[in-house]
Amino acid sequence: MKRPPPPLALVLSVATLAGAAATGAVVGVEIALLVVAGGAMLGAIALLWASVQSLTGESSITLEEALSLGAPSAEEEQKRAVLRALKDLEFERGVGKISEEDYAELSARYRADARRLILAVDEGHAKERAEVERQLAIRLQQADEEAKAREEEAKAKSEAPPSSPAASDPDAASDPDSAPDSDSAPAAKESA
Amino acid sequence: MWQSLPEFGTGVLYAILVTAAYTFAVALAAGRGQPRLLQSARYGAYATAGLTLFAVALLAYAFITHDFRIRYVSRYSDRSMPTSYLFTALWGGQDGSLLWWTFLLSGYTTACVTWLRGRYRHLQPYVIATLMAIFGFFAVLMLFAANPFEATVAGARPDGEGLNPLLQNYWMVIHPPSLYMGFVGCSVPFSFCVAALATGRLDNEWIVAVRKWMLFAFLFLSIGNALGMAWAYEELGWGGYWAWDPVENAACLPWFTAAAYVHSTMIQERRNMLKVWNVFLICLTFFLTIFGTFLTRAGLISSVHAFAQSDIGKYFVWAMAIIAATSLALIVWRLPLLRGKSEIEAVASREAMFVINNWALLGGMTFILVATLFPKLSELWGDKVTVGPPFFNRWMAPIGLIIFALMGLAPLFGWRKTSPEALKRAFIAPVSALVGMYVLQLVFGRSLGYPSFVERDTFYPGVIGVVLQKVGSALPGIVVAIAAFNVTVVVQEFARGIAARRRSAEKRNEEESVLVALARLLDKNRRRYGGYIVHLGICAMFIGFTGGAWGIDRETAMTPGQSYQLGRYQLTYEGSRMCPGNPRCSPAEQADLNKRMIFADLRLSLGGREVARLSPAKFIYHRQPESPTTEVAMLRGLRDDVYTVVGTVDPQSKRATFQFHLNALVSWIWIGVFILIGGASLSLWPEMSFRELGAWGYLRAGAGVATSVMLAVWLTASPTSAFAASSRPKLALAADTPREQPIGALGAIAAGLALGGVLSVSWRRRAR
Numbered sequence: 001m002k003r004p005p006p007p008l009a010l011v012l013s014v015a016t017l018a019g020a021a022a023t024g025a026v027v028g029v030e031i032a033l034l035v036v037a038g039g040a041m042l043g044a045i046a047l048l049w050a051s052v053q054s055l056t057g058e059s060s061i062t063l064e065e066a067l068s069l070g071a072p073s074a075e076e077e078q079k080r081a082v083l084r085a086l087k088d089l090e091f092e093r094g095v096g097k098i099s100e101e102d103y104a105e106l107s108a109r110y111r112a113d114a115r116r117l118i119l120a121v122d123e124g125h126a127k128e129r130a131e132v133e134r135q136l137a138i139r140l141q142q143a144d145e146e147a148k149a150r151e152e153e154a155k156a157k158s159e160a161p162p163s164s165p166a167a168s169d170p171d172a173a174s175d176p177d178s179a180p181d182s183d184s185a186p187a188a189k190e191s192a
Numbered sequence: 193m194w195q196s197l198p199e200f201g202t203g204v205l206y207a208i209l210v211t212a213a214y215t216f217a218v219a220l221a222a223g224r225g226q227p228r229l230l231q232s233a234r235y236g237a238y239a240t241a242g243l244t245l246f247a248v249a250l251l252a253y254a255f256i257t258h259d260f261r262i263r264y265v266s267r268y269s270d271r272s273m274p275t276s277y278l279f280t281a282l283w284g285g286q287d288g289s290l291l292w293w294t295f296l297l298s299g300y301t302t303a304c305v306t307w308l309r310g311r312y313r314h315l316q317p318y319v320i321a322t323l324m325a326i327f328g329f330f331a332v333l334m335l336f337a338a339n340p341f342e343a344t345v346a347g348a349r350p351d352g353e354g355l356n357p358l359l360q361n362y363w364m365v366i367h368p369p370s371l372y373m374g375f376v377g378c379s380v381p382f383s384f385c386v387a388a389l390a391t392g393r394l395d396n397e398w399i400v401a402v403r404k405w406m407l408f409a410f411l412f413l414s415i416g417n418a419l420g421m422a423w424a425y426e427e428l429g430w431g432g433y434w435a436w437d438p439v440e441n442a443a444c445l446p447w448f449t450a451a452a453y454v455h456s457t458m459i460q461e462r463r464n465m466l467k468v469w470n471v472f473l474i475c476l477t478f479f480l481t482i483f484g485t486f487l488t489r490a491g492l493i494s495s496v497h498a499f500a501q502s503d504i505g506k507y508f509v510w511a512m513a514i515i516a517a518t519s520l521a522l523i524v525w526r527l528p529l530l531r532g533k534s535e536i537e538a539v540a541s542r543e544a545m546f547v548i549n550n551w552a553l554l555g556g557m558t559f560i561l562v563a564t565l566f567p568k569l570s571e572l573w574g575d576k577v578t579v580g581p582p583f584f585n586r587w588m589a590p591i592g593l594i595i596f597a598l599m600g601l602a603p604l605f606g607w608r609k610t611s612p613e614a615l616k617r618a619f620i621a622p623v624s625a626l627v628g629m630y631v632l633q634l635v636f637g638r639s640l641g642y643p644s645f646v647e648r649d650t651f652y653p654g655v656i657g658v659v660l661q662k663v664g665s666a667l668p669g670i671v672v673a674i675a676a677f678n679v680t681v682v683v684q685e686f687a688r689g690i691a692a693r694r695r696s697a698e699k700r701n702e703e704e705s706v707l708v709a710l711a712r713l714l715d716k717n718r719r720r721y722g723g724y725i726v727h728l729g730i731c732a733m734f735i736g737f738t739g740g741a742w743g744i745d746r747e748t749a750m751t752p753g754q755s756y757q758l759g760r761y762q763l764t765y766e767g768s769r770m771c772p773g774n775p776r777c778s779p780a781e782q783a784d785l786n787k788r789m790i791f792a793d794l795r796l797s798l799g800g801r802e803v804a805r806l807s808p809a810k811f812i813y814h815r816q817p818e819s820p821t822t823e824v825a826m827l828r829g830l831r832d833d834v835y836t837v838v839g840t841v842d843p844q845s846k847r848a849t850f851q852f853h854l855n856a857l858v859s860w861i862w863i864g865v866f867i868l869i870g871g872a873s874l875s876l877w878p879e880m881s882f883r884e885l886g887a888w889g890y891l892r893a894g895a896g897v898a899t900s901v902m903l904a905v906w907l908t909a910s911p912t913s914a915f916a917a918s919s920r921p922k923l924a925l926a927a928d929t930p931r932e933q934p935i936g937a938l939g940a941i942a943a944g945l946a947l948g949g950v951l952s953v954s955w956r957r958r959a960r
Contacts, residue, residue, distance in 0.1 A: 009238070029275060030256045037249035044242030048211065051235035054228055055218060078464070081396045085462050085607070091717070092606045094692035095685075097618065099611035106608060 012043050075124060079117040086110045197254055198262050201341030204247045208294070209331035211240045216324035222317040223390070230313075233320050237305045240327055241298035248295045251288065251340055255281055261348040264288055264340045270354035270815065272786050276365065281355050283368050286489055286504070287340035292369070293485075294330045296376040297323070304380050304405070312401055318387030319380075326379050329511050337504045354815045357787075363423035371416025371443055375481040377409030378446060381453075382478035385471050389522035394467055394529045399460050402474070404876055406457070410450040411872040417444055418865040429822035429837045431745060431853035433861070436584040441564040442484035448557035449477040452550040455602075459543045462607055465532040468523065469550070475519035480557075482512055487564075538609035545602035552595045559591060560584070586651050586660045589667055593674070596734055599727055600678035603685055622680040629676035633669050641759075642856070644669025646741040671738040675731045682724045689713045689721070718877050725871030732864030739832075739857030747839075749849045759854045761834055763806075764795040768841045768848060788812045789823075792838040792848045796827060803827065808838040808850070832856045 016039025024032030089110060093103045215236030222229035251264075255278040260266040268281040268288065283292040301323050308316050334340060358364075381402040388398035420443060421433040434440060453473040459466045486508035523530070536544050562569075563579050570577035604610075604618040630644070637643045648664040650657045690709040697704035704712070714721050748756055750765040757763075771777035771789040781789060791807040806825035813821070827834040832854050839849035 030253055033249050033253040033256060037246050037253065040242050040246035040249060044207075044211075044239045044246060047235045047239035047242060051215075051218070051232045051239060054232035054235060057228060078395060080400075081461055081464065088462065088607060091692075094696065095688040096692075097606035097610065097614050099614060102606075102609060102611060 008046060009043065012039060012046070015039065016043075075117050075120040079114060079121055082110055082114045082117060086114065196261065196343070197250065197259055198341045198343035201247060201250050201254075201262070202335070202339060204243060204250065205331060205335050205339065205341065208240060208243045208247065209328060209335060211236060211243055212324045212327035212331060215240055216321050216328065219317045219321035219324060223321070230317055233317060234305050234309075237301050237320050237324065240324065241302045244291075244295050244298035244327075247341075248282070248291060251291060252279065252282060254341075255279070258352070259348075260350075260352055261343055262340075263342045263344045266344055266349050266352040268352070268355050270352040273355060273360075277355055277360050280359065280365050283372070284355050284359050284364075287334065287338040287342070289368065289372075290330060290334050290338055291340045293372055293376060294327065294334070296369070296372050297326060297330070297379060300376055300380055301327070304383075312387075312397065314391050314393055315384060315387040315398060315401065318390045319383040322383035322386045323379060326383075329507075333504065333507050337507055354813075357811065357813050357816060357819075357821045358427060361423060361427045363419055363426060367416060367419035367423050370412055370419050374409050374411075374413030374416045375446065375484065377405065377412055378450070378478045378481045380405040381409065381474050385474040386518070386522065389471060389526050392526060392529055394471075394526060395464070396461055399457050399470065403457065406450060406453060406474075407872060407876055410447070410454055411869065411876070413443075413447045413450060414865065414868055414872070417447060418862070422862065425858070426824055427821075429824045429851075431835055431837070431851065431855065432740075433858070436581045438564050439484075439488050441560050442480075442487040445484060445557055445561060446477045446480040448553045448560075449473050449480060452553040453477060455546045456550050459546055463532075463534045463543055465534050465536070465543065466547075467530040467532055468527070471519075471523055471530065473550075475515070475523075479512060479515050479519070482508060482515060486512065540605060540610045540612075540615060542602055542605040542607050542610075545598060545605050549595065549598040549602060552591070552598055556588070556591045556595060559587060563587075582651060586664060590660075590663050592734075592737075593663075593667070593670065596671070596678070596730070597674050599730065600674065600681045603681055603724065603727075618684070621684050622677045625680035626673045626677040630669055630673040633672055637669070642668070642672075642742055644672075668738050668741045671734055675735055678727060678731045682728050685724055686710070686713070686721070689717070714874065719875045722871045722873070722875030722877075725874060726868050727871075729864045729866070729868030729871055732860045732867055734864075736857050736859070736861030736864060739855065739860065742856040743832075744852075744854040746852045747850070748852065749847060751845065751847045756850075756852065758834065758852045759832070760798060761803075761854070762797045763834075763836070763850075763852060764797065765848065765850075766793040766795055768792045768846050770843075786814060788814075790838075790841050792841055792850070794825075794836060794850075796834060804834075806834070806836050808836045810838060810841070828859055830857075830859050833858050 016036060019039070020032040020035040023035050086107070089098070089103065089106055092098045093100075098106070215233055218229055218236055219233035222233050251262075253259075254262050254265050255269055256275065258265070258269070258271055264285060264287045265281075268285045269278055273281070281288065283289040304323070305320065308319065312319070384398045384402045384405070388394050417440075420440065424435065424440075425433040428435075453470065456466050456470055456473060460470050486505060489504050489508070536547065538544065563584060566579050567576055600622065604615070604622070606614065610618075633642065633644045645665050646668055648661050650661045652660065690706055690713055693709040693713055694704050694706075697709070744759050746756075746758060750756060752765055752767040755762055755764045769776050769791050771781035771791065772784060773782075777789075789809050789811050791809045794806045794808070795802055796804045796806055804827045806827065808825040809823040811821045811823055813819075822837055825836050835853040835855055837851040837853075839851065841848045
């Protein structure tokens with residue numbers, strides 16, 4: 001996925017600031033202000049253009065936008081709060097603000113809450129996890145099949161008579177695309 | 193249509209309105225969960241901010257080139273003004289200050305939208321929509337009621353009217369932007385709050401998201417108010433720093449609710465309680481920022497700060513009505529989700545203390561609000577009742593005392609409940625300090641010049657009057673004792689934290705020195721200990737406020753050669769001079785042709801030794817001869833400030849009338865503000881470890897902090913050196929208020945901003 005606007009914005013900002021500083025030092029403040037105004041106007045036009053392009057579907061969404069779709073659930077937020085409270089409780093015990101009995105009672109309560117919420121979060125993710133595992137199994141199976149196919153192909157080539165034109169052609173032998181990749185199967189597994 | 197700058201500028205304002213409206217609509221549509229629309233809204237928000245920068249640069253260009261075709265430029269500048277004050281004029285008048293407000297909002301919007309990338313996917317559309325709605329409001333306001341690009345009806349004038357001399361002051365260069373930074377900063381938490389209410393995601397997600405934004409706004413509200421106090425102290429020449437003026441009051445109202453929120457948010461984070469209260473506080477804080485702006489601009493209440501009367505008020509009334517109605521409707525709609533799942537288990541708990549503290553802060557805010565509006569409200573049912581500073585001082589003293597005492601109490605309690613043994617352990621040292629300090633002051637205070645009791649007049653007849661009089665008289669001793677209690681609480685918290693860390697290290701067979709333990713303690717618990725440092729700053733400020741009880745205020749007339757004893761100081765009047773023209777004037781004074789300056793030169797001695805020369809003055813600007821300005825001269829010190837003001841000078845006999853004030857401990861207010869800034873900055877520090885950030889990252893962050901600290905120190909030191917010197921006798925002139933200082937200030941702020949920009953860019957790169 002491509003991400004065109006941020007570098008453009010950065011380049012424009014730096015160019016505008018540098019231009020303003022240079023003109024400010026050489027010509028005067030008023031021209032520097034015009035440079036800033038010009039840069040701001042160009043930036044606004046470019047950003048509006050990018051906005052309209054996104055709106056009409058002529059540009060792809062950024063990786064961050066796609067990744068951010070997986071926002072944390074309410075249980076995850078509660079889990080974080082309970083874990084933070086547990087950390088605070090440890091701290092307060094350390095500085096002697098809480099008795100050992102109270103600490104034991106509250107700690108047990110927080111831990112039970114945390115356990116319950118972690119289970120709830122796991123359950124909430126069960127569907128996605130099953131889907132990920134299914135996809136993983138498919139990819140691994142595909143990778144295994146591809147590796148087997150390549151091995152068989154390589155075996156067949158090695159058993160073929162030496163008078164084959166491909167084997168006598170040095171260009172063909174050195175072509176990385178046509179050469180068998182013995183690391184491809186583990187790599188595919190890793191990427192899966 | 194756009195053949196001239198006024199028309200073109202107005203066109204840009206229309207463009208801001210249209211872009212904000214477009215982005216608002218796209219953001220709302222993105223709320224259905226379409227990432228493509230969200231991306232479009234994000235670009236739209238950036239474009240709106242870019243257009244605002246464009247408009248500000250155009251107006252600044254108009255000021256620099258003296259384009260008097262624009263009415264705003266001709267009213268607030270003239271050809272003789274130096275460049276620094278031409279920039280200040282951007283926010284010196286009503287129309288420009290609204291554009292400046294929008295500009296700051298564009299800065300916040302850019303920062304917020306950039307920060308939101310990849311975060312809070314569900315809240316983002318509504319955050320952007322709310323920010324765009326605020327943009328839209330200000331664009332409408334500028335286009336239809338206060339257009340900074342409006343053309344001068346009679347055509348371009350040869351010269352402008354010039355900026356009000358009172359605003360041609362060092363502090364006015366930085367006070368309004370700082371306060372606006374605080375005011376506008378409340379827009380971001382409000383936008384998150386609206387987003388959380390709209391989406392129903394009301395657990396800790398949005399609370400965590402707004403934590404640092406709110407703290408940032410709170411920090412700038414504090415700085416803005418403090419700078420306002422510094423300006424009033426130095427420029428208005430009445431000897432004090434806070435006059436309970438309606439506009440001052442309006443500026444401090446959101447500070448109270450923001451302070452309440454900063455504490456109550458912790459309860460929701462820890463205990464999942466007070467959800468309704470927190471959304472209410474955020475909405476109220478934002479509402480109060482708009483209300484404060486309304487008070488300043490609508491001409492509702494007379495004030496020295498208020499802008500000229502205009503019909504802008506009705507727009508604000510509509511805006512406030514919409515904010516209040518929308519917030520209330522959303523809260524009522526989401527009430528089932530906002531109901532807490534826990535409750536306060538014991539009074540001896542930190543959450544109970546925070547709740548009481550919240551009520552005290554809200555009580556203080558409500559009192560100031562009602563008292564500020566009372567003169568106007570009283571007109572509804574009869575004669576107008578005036579509410580002056582003595583009324584506020586008498587009533588706010590006990591309210592402030594309660595807040596101050598609760599500030600020290602809360603850290604002594606643990607969450608949920610605190611055992612009696614733990615409480616006993618926690619209270620021994622602070623209570624000993626409280627009692628010890630009270631007794632010490634009772635015994636030695638009078639001989640040192642800081643007595644525990646300072647007799648006050650009875651303000652009211654009857655029981656309430658007597659109670660207030662007694663409390664007021666005993667206040668100095670009580671405040672100092674409570675300050676000792678609070679400082680001991682903070683020191684004890686640090687000591688206990690360090691001890692706990694060292695015990696923990698011992699168990700692991702490691703050795704941790706006190707300094708290492710302190711550094712790690714601060715590193716691991718920045719928010720908590722940053723908050724404690726803020727408490728220390730507030731203690732210093734309370735000591736400074738209490739100093740008013742031990743001050744001396746005198747008025748006298750003197751002829752050259754006469755001396756006057758003011759406390760431990762002796763002031764000798766040496767004579768007067770008018771600049772330019774007098775050979776004793778400095779070259780800068782001789783060269784200043786914008787005004788006549790009448791100085792009264794005083795020699796200040798302590799124990800027979802000359803410590804400074806002070807030259808209070810009257811400035812008569814050629815453009816506004818009917819309103820001469822008072823220029824204070826003072827010698828600042830940790831123990832007291834010698835503050836001198838000249839009233840009149842007889843040109844024949846050189847006889848002059850003076851006001852002398854010996855303001856005890858005022859410097860502690862400014863010191864407290866810097867401690868507060870330090871503590872709040874520590875709390876705001878990103879929670880990334882050295883390993884995550886790397887040495888270079890820490891170096892960059894350290895450079896950022898060093899720049900901020902240097903800027904703060906420079907800001908403190910500059911006005912002091914401008915007015916008086918304590919180490920060696922030096923002619924310290926009111927006219928020394930250097931016109932070059934604002935250029936330096938702007939340069940320092942620009943350097944800080946540039947450094948911040950570089951840091952954030954490199955930070956983001958690293959984060960990726």
